[in-house]
Amino acid sequence: MKLDILLKGIEYHLQQGSPENCEITGLCEDSRKIKCGNLFFCRTGTHTSGKQYLRQALSLGAAAVICEKYDEDSRRILSSQKDICVIETDVSAQTQARLASNFYDFSKEKLLLIGVTGTKGKTTVCAMLQKLFLNNHMLCATVGTNGFFLKDRVTKSSHTTPELFELYGFIAEAVKAGCTHFIAEVSSLAVKQGRIAGLTFDLGIFTNIYPDHIGGNEHASFLEYAYWKKRFFKNCKKVLLNRDDPFSFEIAADKNGICSWYSASVCADGYASEIEKDVEIDGLYQHFLWHWQKMPARSISLKLPGLCNVSNAAAALSAFCLLTSDEQYDSYQLDFSTFSVRGRFEMVGHFQGGTIMIDYAHNEASLKNLLESLRAYHPNRILCMFGCGGNRSAVRRSAMGRVSSELADLTIITQDNSRDEPFEQILADILLGVTGDYVVIRDRKEAIGYCMSQMRPGDLLVLVGKGHEDTQEIAGKVEAFSERDIVESIEKTKKGKVSK
Template identity: 30%
Template structure:
């Protein structure tokens, strides 16, 4: 168990601090243990300052109380001999406090952070896979879970809390890990969850419509992503220069160590320290072949990952591995051993049966790109099964309805995670973007929707199931039920041979 002196912990901000030893940091009064430091912050859903007496009752060693008033900073009061210290903008400084509590593990590791609307999970998992194949140990944090490659534990958030992040980094460092990959969400950036992390490499995948229920508009969403490159400690930046924001940021980051990937034209090379670009791409049913040129040399790779966007993901990952010191020929040799990413363009097939493809696509751009990829590789009749999450960006629903109708031969609208919204309202929003509503099936039960497509589809059809990918739960109201698209499909293929 960690034991840190409160005086040491707060010394960068305050001079007069009570002598106390702290066993842990905690923002949740429900889980406070004796001897911990309770951080009473103003959260997005609940205000921790309303639960001070609960923390006192559980014998917290001390309490930091968030204040927005500069003059109150450092004021200390006592209740039952427990110091309650007012701390200016506490929520913005938890990452730094956590870093000090865990003795700055982040400074002893190489950390790769990946941000963007789509592709974050695939990029870090590709880096993890290849680094593992190259004989190196990798710890990772992201949507698929936290832990070591092939040993992941579930997580609720793409980017965890700052206290958890530093606790995790401390543990993996003690296990002699040198490289950590991390998905960095816009929420995580806005909420200062990675404020004290010095990224060795920061990667940008793309930026398209998502999370507008939180960010309000694309300008604010882009500003949140830009924080990683403009306000955080980053040694090297790898940008997808095929994205409109990537092109813009490449010019703004002219004086930084920047690697441009999938450049649009040769003139972009002048803005980058290094570059990597595909010169010829050939698509086959279940794989892709990519010839590329780069600052490290020219070569060719083959991969089972399908779609244009996965070409970009592969090249971004390749650039990161080259920047941490791996040899180009070694990486190229191992690319043929890459396995599909869980729930990302994952193919399920059996002889003389329709081909299922499962993907996490839950944004308009992701849905469009995945359907494009299927058309590009297979050129077959496509069934598209999808829904939209409740209590999330409403404006994207009709757009996704229009995309599915235009780009597939048959659409089934179903439930995603309705949460506390009425299912019929979400479906109605999706249908509002469709022109031929009478040709679209509505089957709210997801398992029944997939089963219907399976029994109606012909053997040479593609059944694309979008939105949930790797997830094994569905959320209705405040209740989660066990459910997996992948398991539903496997059951169908096994039982109906």
Template identity: 30%
Template sequence: MALLKDILYKVKLLSVSGNMELDVNSIHFDSRKVLNNDVFVAINGTQVDGHEYIEAAIEKGAKAIVCENLPKKLNPEITYIQTDNSARALGLMADNFYDHPSSKLSLVAITGTNGKTTTVTLLHQLFRRLGYNVGLLSTVQNQINESVIPATHTTPDAMQLNELLQKMVKAGCSYVFMEASSHAIDQERMSGLKLAGAVFSNISHDHLDYHKSFESYIKAKKKLFDELPATAFALVNVDDKRGMVMLQNCKATKYTYSLKMMANYRAKVLSNAIQGLELNIDQKDVWFRLIGYFNAYNLLATYAVATILEEDSIEVLTHLSQIELKNGRFEQIPNNAGITAIVDYAHTPDALENVLHTIDNIRTGNEQVLTVIGCGGNRDKDKRPLMAEIACRLSDRVILTSDNPRNEEPGQIIADMQKGVPISQVRKVTNLPDRKEAIKLACSFAQKGDIILVAGKGHETYQEIKGVKHHFDDKETVNEMLNLIHNR
């Protein structure tokens, strides 16, 4: 419980009507969750306008309303607070309500199209190995040390986020590493948080169904850096031409990392094989258990963050070299068929091309590369033909299938993908909407020595169809089908 006037600290107030000395039990932006003596924050969201549910919230027991547009008729028993941005107000209120948990932690946010999850996971594991209590906020899962808390979004809503951070403070965490999605930044879910630093990995074609333009997508990422305090650090990948854009008008201490050009933190790929990567970092040759050039960037970013946070470089490299991730990012599925089976989360054109280029770099040339790929429904349609074109260009066989069709027909999604298939490569493509059958077909095509890539879902353990999540795990299915077909 907290006083209304206290949880409104730093919120921009345009007008106030009613008692500010109220005791508040909780804060909600979903009117269905409101109980007696709660505050309801009316947010104009992507799907619904919370202002339409003000009366419903009052009927459920709300004693205070925070909104951008005041109702025409005010209830004299209710306190109304008008602000210019309800979503931002919610973030600030959540920070106040949970007693500013982010200010009691070293909170580092990683943003970018690709690499967020791997980098935060590497940082979490690294700092655990270094002896710290550490929190993790990612798409795969949220964690306090080794205790797992299931994740529902890339970044939780402002109330969930601050509640999690408060739990991390109580657990004695020194550091928290979190993914910062463009949606979360744009929707002000991170407002009120005090960051110790932010990292930009890269940016490519994604989420244009939400942001509408690539410029808006870039602007959302940049907002994270624009709002960093002078006490924080900003680390960006300058091999991406938008890296330096992120640093424009940024007040934080600036650092850069690169595999290709001059930067504060540099690495060179010495060897890239199916067994792992050998990198030269800070004039030291180190073998890592991760694979692919994209992971060279993730490892370098992790090393840079750790050293910026004043950890010993030799100790950091020693621990990093021992970390092996099992998170659906270039994850190899063990089998007795002599087939290299890889599951990867790649669901953007850039990520898919990175993974297939990595496979191309480690193959001998005598094997087939078979790619199973789909695109999600109710999402950015423009990337569908691009994904199919990349798969065709860099694979010997391609099976187009479903990947969370949501409320769209899988056949239509596959038809959109087919538009990217070059006429000269039509014969190498098979359409099979049933994802399990698509994986089974790839496994039946594969011979000893071949490489199967199942892309798009990675760590996810469900297929979302018509609003229902059905259990489906690419890793389980690949393992099952390889054993079924090749152990007969």
């Protein structure tokens, strides 16, 4: 697309170049990711400004630059390259959204856009809802913490909610592939930073809210966190709320009550009743009766433990029912008996008569839910291995230490992604909450080996905090790290020893 067309609806000063002759191949706000012919959008953030990286953007082939205040330093770098277009304008999220909607024009397409927000359950609800659409022959893509899922392809995304250009790009790809539905995880930080600017969601789903993402470079307070969660629903035509979380009523008050409700415990538009637990060799199951408005009740099997996952299923089922036809309700396949999400309550093996699970709990609420859900199946012992991320809310740490002490039989503390913080600091914060028996093994791989060696028949070992992640970041270095592979290789070594 030519730059002058791309700039439609934006007020700007042309500093150099001719937009009508400048072909733009893509939009990018990160100098490290520029491809030949891209427009480089120089945003100023909390750490740095895109303008610091003009040389890198040019060396990678940027064809045009958008910035605010075209200063002397920028002029020195750009004026020697006369073929590069330089546009001076307001570099707000609104300008970014305008550029993205001009570039990826999907406004007239019949795509239903669904957003899921809440402290916990976003990834699980998105995956469940996508499964419902796909099982009923409606092509649907999702984007969130585990990546962008379209047909058989998974692409990594920068964040839970990607940067604005990346998000618009994913939606455009989904439209091109013929999707009728697109589901996005929407984090409070994404709303605050304007990553969803310019998008109207046909349905917004709320899961729950707990204190999280407070401190570090995230939110200043719980009030601020809650404000941005609620703010998301202003961009939604319809709203689906969790009857079991009181914060839903605050959202409803703002929406003048035009909302639908789901629950895992009480009567609502969509709700679960008669929940029963069931242990099979291949997993922990729950069966429940599903009620949707005046429709006849349906039996649902769910291959996940915990009331929180019944709540996640109720959210996904309600969203599906809201967006599809009542006439066809009886013929829809509503089934989660073969459902799993990578790194969420995921069973990854059996060892010495016990079971190993990987989960992504990384705050108090999710760890509590996880351990209580597992306790309900009466394992012999629960061994809980976890660490906490660096450069993230420190409040999480002692709280996770406390919860693990209260609900597990043995706590093994190790490293998560320490990022730029020393492990000793993170450990000291965790230990403030620890009251029961614990072991500290700094190296996560070694810690997994230790945990497995301690397993007895009927034990449940949970490796907590890294879920689907396949890398570990320590002191600026990101290295490949797969808990699944480590577990598998220890299992193989043990089998080898036994057969010798």
